[in-house]
Amino acid sequence: MDTIDSGALQITLRRYGxxxxxxxxxxxxxxxxxxxxxxxxxxxxxxxDVVACDLHHVRFMDVSGLRCLLGLQEQAREYGITVLAYNWQPQPLRLLHLLDGLEPCDETGLRALLDLLREKPEARLTPGIDAAHDDTSPFVGAERRHDPGPPPAAR
Structure with missing residues (x-):
C-alpha cells in the first residue's frame, strides 16, 4: 500500500493482481x-488491466479536478488500461450533470472537456456499473455503495 499526499488530496494505492x-x-x-x-x-x-478509483471521500471536485481524472483516463487508455470511478458523492456528481448540460460556445478547453464527457454520458452519470467492462466508458457512478472506512491518514 502506497500513500500519496498532495495537501488537499490524499490517495491510497493498492494493487490486487x-x-x-x-x-x-x-x-x-x-x-x-x-x-x-x-x-x-x-x-x-x-x-x-484496471485502475479503480473510489471517490467516496472526495467531497469537492471542480472542473480542473475533473480534467485531472480525465487526463488519467486518457493516459491509461494509451496503455490499454481501463479506469473506473465509483462512489461519486453529491457535489462531484452535480458537477458532471452540470457540465453535461452545457453547450460549447467557443474553442477553449471547455469544448474538449464536454466532448470527453459526452462519449457515453449515461454510463458515467447514472447509478450502476453497467459499463464496467466497456473500456470506452471510464467513469461510472455506483449504485451499490459500500463503506470504505475512514479516509487515508495524511503522512
Missing amino acids: PTVHLTLAGELDHEADAALARVRAAAFRDGV
Missing part, C-alpha cells in the same frame, strides 16, 4: 494533477 485500487480523499482540484502524475508512475505498469 491486475487491478490497482485508488482511494481518493479530500478535494479534487487543480492541485490533484501532481498527485495523479505520481499515481501514473506507480500504477501504469505491466500487468495492470
